[in-house]
Amino acid sequence: MYKRYPLQFLNYLIFMSLVGYFSTAPAYRHLPEGQAMVVLAFSHAGQHVEPCRIVSPEEQAKLPPNMRRPTECARARSPVKVELLMDGQSLLSTVAQPPGLFGDGGVDVFLDAIVPAGKHRFSIRMNDSVRVKGYNYTHEQTVQLEPAQLLFIDFNTEDGFVFK
Amino acid sequence: MQSAPIKRVYLTLENWFNYSFGSWNPLYHLGTLTFFFFWVVLVSGIYLFLFFHGSLDGAYASVERMTHEQWYAAGIMRSLHRYASDAAIGCILLHMFREFALDRHHGARWYSWFTGVPLLWMVVTLGITGYWLVWDMLAQYIAIGSAHLMDSLPIFFxxxxxxxxxxxxxxxxxILIEFLHLLGQPMLLVFALWFHVRRLSNVNINPPRGLAIGSLLALLALSIVKPATSHAPADLTVVPEVLNLDWFYLNIYPLLDYWSAGQIWMLTIGITLLLMILPWLPPKKAGAAAVVDLDNCDGCKQCFEDCPFDAISVQARTDGAPHEHEVVVDPALCAVCGICVGSCHSSNPFRKAQKELRTGIDMPQLPVNKVRTMTDSALAALRGDVKILVYGCEHGFDVTRLNRNDTVGLTLFCSGMVPPSFIEYALRKGADGVMIAGCRHADCYFRFGNRWMEKRLKGERDPVLRTKVDRRRITVQGGAETDRNIIEQALNKFREELITIGETGDNAGRKVSKAEGGSHV
Structure with missing residues (x-):
């Protein structure tokens, strides 16, 4: 057994060298040098396909008290169409269909792109209603992107598009 | 017999490790080595947990303190934690390769393979949550990558x-990740491990002490030479550029840069399903399971003790015979190894009470009566001064390749199927020597065949070979199908020894002492 110790040492050396090497190497470059990342991600429910109808006081009176409500809306919601342009060129775009059996769910948008670092003019526009032609949300902003910067563009109905 | 290329590759690797380690060959202890590495992970993990601060702001700083300020203790523990985890994955992959290469995943053994595949993913996800806890740029990268994969599932939207x-x-x-990594995932893993070995008997979870010490020292050396370190702290306004990935655990994440999350799920699920159905690709025709003959079974339970796959159970006697127990075979669990036939003391060829030799538990395709007939025919065919009968197994070296005038090989399911009384029978009926040539030492296809056989010959396990049988006339030499030279060298050496014994011409040369003569029944 003792004569085998050098061979055993060699085997341990090989195995642990492999373990040690592949535990950190080869290095992986996730983002090319001099690039930045733009992420457009938000959750939003499109507007109802049909406008909500105001329920009259007479109609409400006929309803049980727990079912009375000021408006009545059809469940289906509009798809959300969004497009991000960088320096006038389309960078990211999607048309997100509302999920759910009745198409009444909110959509989750997650889009990302790798772009060169530097100063860029971003334009973003969104339509969330089939009853509106064109875009009902727009935003423009110039951003100086540093290498490896992550530009996160969020959206909420109160503030519109927010660059973070 | 031509073996598959993958098997030849494995056997070559095994040869090298046999040469280096002898009975400590790590390839024979991959399962127990994995368990050992988990013990190292557990102990080092408990130590790290004492100093870890599980918060967004505190996690990274606490890991850095452990790594640099207490490098001699917590730092080494951190490295042991990482490298033992990596080594465990290495052992699991080798374990899978070995079982596949040696065709030990088919038939009744599908269960261990099938339940082992999810274990690999459980270990991988356990490692992934461990990397999250450091909360450095690598953790950020895999956290976002994991979230991206989760988001593509219809449950997270x-x-x-x-x-x-x-x-x-x-x-x-x-708190969530800590719960998962420290409690939820390890508990699930232990539960799954229990399932994995559920259909095995005499499960050993500890590697040989020497191998464990060597592995620990090697891990320690690696931890000192290359201490585990962190990336820069996580910063969600920055994209990680270059990452030193642990490829044992994080190899799936770079694919996210090229494929959609859905494609990666399809790949992962596809590979998993393919691995899980391998035992049935192609389906293996199962041999008939062992059958109990209560007329010849006295309920001694030795077959129950010896069965490597827990296919035999014991129950109260049902036939009114004056014995307390009887055994029952579960055909779904029976791997058709025949070891139980070798365990049964009724498998005795000297029995003359019946026209046909019958035993307490038998294999329908190769009943013990047929083994006796084959033995008789082989003995009758032997010519020459030194007659040698070789019992071999289906999964080791093909002993029929040794056939010549003075040597005949008989192939059984497993060397453990040979009842010791058959060795004495062969010697009494004309053989000068008996060779048992099963699988390589410590590597029985059916787990315990050659081990039980050797113990029976040494008188350490029932049914024992009687002490008056001349041990010099018996040799055991295991070997794989590629080990022709080893087997032939052992056989030639054995033949020379038998010639020497024969030349002495004194009582020492007797095959079985007369004092011990008489009926065996």
Whole structure:
């Protein structure tokens, strides 16, 4: 057994060298040098396909008290169409269909792109209603992107598009 | 017999490790080595947990303190934690390769393979949550990558990744990950491991002490030479550029840069399903399971003790015979190894009470009566001064390749199927020597065949070979199908020894002492 110790040492050396090497190497470059990342991600429910109808006081009176409500809306919601342009060129775009059996769910948008670092003019526009032609949300902003910067563009109905 | 290329590759590797380690060959202890590495992970993990601060702001700083300020203790523990985890994955992959290469995943053994595949993913996900806890740029990368994968599933609806980016992350995130990594996943893993070995008997979870010490020293040396370190602290306003990935655990994440999350799920699920159905690709025709003959069974339970796959159980006697127990075979679990036939003391060829030799538990395709007939025919065919009968197995070296005038090989299911009384029978009926040539030492296809056989010959396990049988006339030499030279060299050496014994011409040369003569029944 003792004569085998050098061979055993060699085997341990090989195995642990492999373990040690592949535990950190080869290095992986996730983002090319001099690039930045733009992420457009938000959750939003499109507007109802049909406008909500105001329920009259007479109609409400006929309803049980727990079912009375000021408006009545059809469940289906509009798809959300969004497009991000960088320096006038389309960078990211999607048309997100509302999920759910009745198409009444909110959509989750997650889009990302790798772009060169530097100063860029971003334009973003969104339509969330089939009853509106064109875009009902727009935003423009110039951003100086540093290498490896992550530009996160969020959206909420109160503030519109927010660059973070 | 031509073996598959993958098997030849494995056997070559095994040869090298046999040469280097002898009975400590790590390839024979991959399962127990994996368990050992988990013990190292567990102990080092408990130590690290004492100093770890599970919060968004505190996690990275606490890991850095352990790594640099207490490098001689917590730092080494951290490295042991990482490298033992990596070594465990290496052992699991080798374990899978070995079982596949040696065709030990088919038939009744499908269960261990089938339940082992999810274990690999459980270990991988356990490692992934461990990397999250450091909360450095690598943790950020895999956290966002994991969220991206989760978001593509219909249960999360695409909001998890956004949580990482919009600043909504809180310490509750660490509580969740800590719970998963420290309690939830390990408990699930232990439970799954129990399932994995459920259909095995005499399960050993500890490697040989020397191998364990060597592995620990090697891990320790690696931890000192290359201590585990962190990347820069996580910063969600920055994209990680270059990452030193642990490829044992994090190899799936770079694919996200090229494929969609859905494609990666399809690949992962596809590989998993393919691995899980391998035992049936192609389906293996199962041999008939062992059958109990209560007329010849006295309920001694030795077959129950010896069965490597827990296929035999014991129950109260049902036939009114004056014995307490009887054994029952579960055909679904029976791997058709025949070891139980070798365990049964009724498998005795000297029995003359019946026209046909019958035993307590038998294999329908190769009943013990047929083994006796084959033995008789082989003995009758032997010519020459030194007659040698070789019992071999289906999964080791093909002993019929040794046939010549003075040597005949008989192939059984397993060397453990040979009842010791058959060795004495062969010697009494004309053989000068008996060779048992099963699988390589410590590597029985059916787990315990050659081990039980050797113990029976040494008188350490029932049914024992009687002490008056001349041990010099018996040799055991295991070997794989590629080990022709080893087997032939052992056989030639044995033949020379038998010639020497024969030349002495004194009582020492007797095959079985007359004082011990008489009926065996």
């Amino acid at each position: 695409g909001s998890m990744t956004r949580n990482f980016l919009d600043g909504a992350l809180s310490d509750r995130f660490f």
